[in-house]
Amino acid sequence: MGDRLTQLQEAMDELLEMFLSAFFWVERHHDLKTFGPNDKIPDLKADQPKEVDTKSPEEYKAGQLQLARDIIVKEQQIEYLISTLPGLDNSEREQIQLLRELEDDLVTAEAQRQEALKERDEVLGKLDALLRGLERP
Incomplete structure (x- = not known):
């Protein structure tokens, strides 16, 4: 839709x-x-x-x-x-405030995403080191 x-x-x-x-x-x-x-x-x-x-x-x-x-x-x-x-019941000032709040939420979500990517890379690095350390029987 x-x-x-x-x-x-x-x-x-x-x-x-x-x-x-x-x-x-x-x-x-x-x-x-x-x-x-x-x-x-x-x-x-x-x-x-x-x-x-x-x-x-x-x-x-x-x-x-x-x-x-x-x-x-x-x-x-x-x-x-x-x-x-949107806008029928909201003034221009209220709409601008809403957009600012949404932008703040977006910045917060992006920071969380970046943190999750760093954590993923760390876990992949540890897993890679662990797999390289294993010997075949």
Whole structure:
């Protein structure tokens, strides 16, 4: 999993795809209706593909409801990711202090690592001397 900004970007991309999919679904499955007295719904020929796959009103409403729920859930995920970003509840001074503390922790961890490397080298040296001192029977 990437950092929070990458997760946020991916969630935004997914939300865009969901909007486009919802638009396509609504456009593809709506009921054919006229809006004015001069509007006409053309008759399709047998070899002509259907532009609209009309759903029953119940199926259409259920589909719209499911699409809306999915979009709302994704939007809530995005809001959560935004709320977890650093800096929203911290002032610049607090963020600088946090970075200094992290730098101090890093220096301490590096000193411990260097000490462990020295200890490892000492143990390897002792082991090497011990192995060289052994004679074969």
